[in-house]
Amino acid sequence: MGNTSSLLLREDEIAQIQEKTGFTPNQIERLYSRFTSLDRGNCGTLSREDLLRIPELAINPLGDRIVHAFFQEGTGDSINFLQFMQVLAHFRPIKKNKDLKLNSREQKLKFAFKMYDLDSDGKISRDELLAILQMMVGSNISEEQLTSIAERTIFEADQDGDQMISFAEFCNALERTDVEQKMSIRFLN
Amino acid sequence: MALFGTLLSISGSLLLTPLLLIVLVILFLASIGKSVGVRRLYVKTLLALFEYGRQHIEIANKQKRLSDDSGFNSEDEGDNKRIRSTSETSEESQQRGRPKGHHRNGSIKNGVSLIQREDLILAPDPCHNKSDHNHRDSSAPRTSNIRSHSVGAPTRNAANSAKGASEKGDNSEQEDEIDSLALDKDHRKLSFETLKQEFELSDCLTYIKAGVEAIIEDEVTQCFEAEELRSWNLLTRTNRHYEFISWRLTVIWMLGFIVRYLFLLPLRVTICFVGFLWMAISTSLISLVPSRRVRRVLNQHAMLITFRLYARSFSAVIDVHNPQFMPRSNGICVANHTTPVDIVMLATNSCFSLIGQRHNGFLGLLQRALARASSHIWFERSEVKDREVVTKRLQQHVSDPENPPILIFPEGTCINNTSVMQFKKGSFEVGSVIYPVAIKYDPKFGDAFWNSSKYSMMQYLYMMMTSWAIVCDVWYLPPMTQEPDENAVDFASRVKSVIATQGGLVDLMWDGQLKRMQAKKEWKERQQEEFSKRLKVE
Numbered sequence: 001m002g003n004t005s006s007l008l009l010r011e012d013e014i015a016q017i018q019e020k021t022g023f024t025p026n027q028i029e030r031l032y033s034r035f036t037s038l039d040r041g042n043c044g045t046l047s048r049e050d051l052l053r054i055p056e057l058a059i060n061p062l063g064d065r066i067v068h069a070f071f072q073e074g075t076g077d078s079i080n081f082l083q084f085m086q087v088l089a090h091f092r093p094i095k096k097n098k099d100l101k102l103n104s105r106e107q108k109l110k111f112a113f114k115m116y117d118l119d120s121d122g123k124i125s126r127d128e129l130l131a132i133l134q135m136m137v138g139s140n141i142s143e144e145q146l147t148s149i150a151e152r153t154i155f156e157a158d159q160d161g162d163q164m165i166s167f168a169e170f171c172n173a174l175e176r177t178d179v180e181q182k183m184s185i186r187f188l189n
Numbered sequence: 190m191a192l193f194g195t196l197l198s199i200s201g202s203l204l205l206t207p208l209l210l211i212v213l214v215i216l217f218l219a220s221i222g223k224s225v226g227v228r229r230l231y232v233k234t235l236l237a238l239f240e241y242g243r244q245h246i247e248i249a250n251k252q253k254r255l256s257d258d259s260g261f262n263s264e265d266e267g268d269n270k271r272i273r274s275t276s277e278t279s280e281e282s283q284q285r286g287r288p289k290g291h292h293r294n295g296s297i298k299n300g301v302s303l304i305q306r307e308d309l310i311l312a313p314d315p316c317h318n319k320s321d322h323n324h325r326d327s328s329a330p331r332t333s334n335i336r337s338h339s340v341g342a343p344t345r346n347a348a349n350s351a352k353g354a355s356e357k358g359d360n361s362e363q364e365d366e367i368d369s370l371a372l373d374k375d376h377r378k379l380s381f382e383t384l385k386q387e388f389e390l391s392d393c394l395t396y397i398k399a400g401v402e403a404i405i406e407d408e409v410t411q412c413f414e415a416e417e418l419r420s421w422n423l424l425t426r427t428n429r430h431y432e433f434i435s436w437r438l439t440v441i442w443m444l445g446f447i448v449r450y451l452f453l454l455p456l457r458v459t460i461c462f463v464g465f466l467w468m469a470i471s472t473s474l475i476s477l478v479p480s481r482r483v484r485r486v487l488n489q490h491a492m493l494i495t496f497r498l499y500a501r502s503f504s505a506v507i508d509v510h511n512p513q514f515m516p517r518s519n520g521i522c523v524a525n526h527t528t529p530v531d532i533v534m535l536a537t538n539s540c541f542s543l544i545g546q547r548h549n550g551f552l553g554l555l556q557r558a559l560a561r562a563s564s565h566i567w568f569e570r571s572e573v574k575d576r577e578v579v580t581k582r583l584q585q586h587v588s589d590p591e592n593p594p595i596l597i598f599p600e601g602t603c604i605n606n607t608s609v610m611q612f613k614k615g616s617f618e619v620g621s622v623i624y625p626v627a628i629k630y631d632p633k634f635g636d637a638f639w640n641s642s643k644y645s646m647m648q649y650l651y652m653m654m655t656s657w658a659i660v661c662d663v664w665y666l667p668p669m670t671q672e673p674d675e676n677a678v679d680f681a682s683r684v685k686s687v688i689a690t691q692g693g694l695v696d697l698m699w700d701g702q703l704k705r706m707q708a709k710k711e712w713k714e715r716q717q718e719e720f721s722k723r724l725k726v727e
Contacts, residue, residue, distance in 0.1 A: 030303045056403035058708035066400040138717030145726040149388045182394040186305045
C-alpha cells in the first residue's frame with residue numbers, strides 16, 4: 001500500500017494546489033494539518049464518516065448535502081487533499097484584480113445550485129426542493145405545506161415554464177442576494 | 190577486562206552517591222512540604238532559553254523568506270502574518286502564569302485561528318447558536334421572543350436592507366420598515382425582531398457556509414488534541430515541520446535531549462518509584478490503625494507526602510492563587526479536567542477524596558492502594574449508568590463532616606486545557622457547597638493533556654517525564670451554592686463559566702463525551718425546529 005500520509009506536503013504539491021485553488025502556502029499548510037487531523041485512519045483520504053464526525057456539521061440540517069458536495073465528481077467514498085481543497089476554494093473571498101480560480105460569483109452559485117440539485121441533472125425539480133425543505137425543517141411542518149412552499153418558490157423563479165429551476169433561473173433568483181458575502185469564508189492568514 | 194569492570198564499578202559508585210543524596214534531599218523536602226526553589230530556577234532558565242530559540246527561529250525565517258520571496262507575492266493576508274504571530278510570544282512569555290486575558294467565549298483560541306466566523310455557529314441547544322461574532326450570549330433570541338416574534342436570521346436582513354424591497358407578498362411593507370432600520374451590518378440588527386419570512390432559495394446559504402466553516406475549523410474536535418504552540422519549545426514532538434532551522438538550535442536541542450533523557454528521566458523515575466512505594470507502604474500501615482480519627486489524620490499527612498513526591502517526579506511547578514478559598518471542610522470540589530495528573534497538582538496542598546471509574550492496570554493499583562486508607566468512591570462501569578447510586582453515595586460522603594472534600598471532574602473526560610466543556614449535572618444535584626478550582630497548564634514546558642485515544646497511560650507518563658517540566662496555575666475560587674430557583678443544569682453552567690473566566694479558557698456548551706460518541710440526533714432536530722419556527726407557512 002503506497003498511500004502513506006506524510007506530515008509534510010512537498011513544495012511542488014503546495015505549488016500545484018496554490019495554482020489550482022488560489023490559497024496561500026500558509027493556508028494550504030494549515031488546511032493540510034486540519035485534513036490529517038480529520039483523517040483518523042491515517043490513510044491519506046477522508047471518508048464521509050470522517051467529515052460527519054465533526055459535531056457541528058453533524059447537527060447541521062444540510063450536513064449530509066454538504067458532505068455530498070465533497071464527494072461528487074465520481075470519486076467514490078474517499079477524497080484526497082487536492083479534491084478537499086478544490087471544494088474549499090469555492091469559499092475564498094472574492095478579491096478585485098485577482099485571478100478568480102474557483103471562487104467567482106458564478107462558481108459559488110454553482111456550488112449552491114448543486115446543494116439543491118439532488119440528482120445532478122442541472123435542474124431543480126419540485127420534488128428535489130421538497131426534499132431539501134424536509135431536511136431543513138424535519139418533521140415540524142407538514143408535507144402539504146412544504147409542497148405548497150416548494151411550488152410557490154418554483155413558480156417565482158421559473159421563467160421558461162418547465163416547472164423546474166435551471167441554473168440560469170437560479171442565478172436570476174439570487175441576483176439581489178449578496179452571494180459574495182454569504183458564500184465566502186474569511187481567512188485570517 | 191577486570192580492570193574495565195572495576196572502573197565501571199568505581200564510576201558507578203561515584204555517581205551513585207550524589208544521585209542518592211539528591212533523591213534523599215528531595216524526599217526530605219517533600220515530606221516537610223518545603224521547596225528550595227530549584228525547580229523555579231530551572232523554569233526561569235528554560236524561559237530564557239525558549240526566548241532565545243524563538244528569536245532565532247524568527248531570524249532564520251526572515252532570511253528564508255528573503256531568499257525565496259519571488260515565489261510568494263501574495264497581497265492577501267499572506268505569509269507575513271506568520272512572522273508576526275511568532276513575535277507575539279514575547280508578551281506571552283512575560284505573562285506566563287496569568288490567564289491570557291478574557292477570551293470572547295466561543296471564539297476559537299487554540300493556537301492561531303485560520304478563519305473568522307461571522308455568521309452562524311451552531312450549538313447543541315439552538316438558543317446558544319451564535320449568529321454574529323460580536324453577539325455571543327443567548328439573550329438575543331429571548332428578547333425577540335418576548336415581543337412574540339420568532340427569531341430571525343440576520344442574513345435575511347442584511348440582504349434585504351442592502352437590496353431594497355423584494356417581491357415577498359403582503360409582508361413586504363412591514364419588512365421594508367424594519368429593514369430600513371437595520372441598515373448596517375453590525376450586531377444591532379439582531380435586536381430587531383423579524384417576522385416569519387417566506388422561504389427563499391438563499392435561505393440555505395447560511396447553513397452551507399456554517400457547515401463548510403465547521404469543516405475547516407470547529408470548536409469541538411480541536412479540544413481533543415494537543416494544543417498548538419505558537420513557537421517551538423525545543424521538543425521534537427511539538428515540531429510539526431521537522432525542518433532544519435539553524436545549527437545553534439540543533440545544538441541546544443541535542444543538549445536538551447541529553448539532559449532530559451539521560452539525567453532528568455532516571456531521576457524522575459526514581460522519585461516516582463519511591464513515591465509509589467511510600468504510598469503502598471503507608472496506606473497498608475494506616476489501614477491497620479483501628480481508630481478512625483487517628484487514621485484520618487495520618488492519612489492526610491501521608492497523602493500530602495505522596496502527592497508531593499509525585500509532583501516532584503514530574504518537575505511540577507505549581508502556582509497557587511487564593512489559597513484562602515481552599516476547601517478545608519467537606520464539600521464538593523470541582524475542577525476542569527486535562528489529565529489524571531490534575532489530582533496530583535491539587536492534592537499537594539490539601540487532602541481530597543476521589544471519585545471515578547474503577548480502572549484496571551496501573552491506575553487500578555493506585556486506586557486500590559488509596560482506598561485502603563481513606564474513603565474514596567470507585568465505581569464499576571456498569572454502576573456509573575445508575576445515576577441514583579452515584580448520587581446517593583456522594584450524598585453519604587458529603588453528609589459526614591469528618592470526610593475530606595471530594596474532588597470531581599464534571600466534564601467526565603480529559604480536555605486539552607484550552608476550553609471547558611459541558612459539566613455533567615450529577616455532582617450539582619447533591620445540594621452541597623461547591624468549591625470551584627481552575628487549573629491552567631503552561632504548554633511551553635510540556636503538554637499535560639492526556640489524549641487517551643492516542644496514548645496509553647504508560648506512554649503518557651513517559652512523555653510527561655521526558656518533557657521539560659509541568660508548570661501550572663491553580664486558582665481556588667470562592668465557594669458557590671445552588672440558588673433556590675436554579676436547576677442543576679444552570680448551576681453547573683454557572684460554575685463552569687466562573688472556572689472558564691478565571692482560567693482564561695473558552696466556555697463551550699458541547700458535551701465532552703463527543704470525544705467518543707457521535708452527535709445526538711436530537712440536536713439536529715432542534716436545529717430543524719429552530720429553522721421551521723422562522724418559516725412562514727400558508
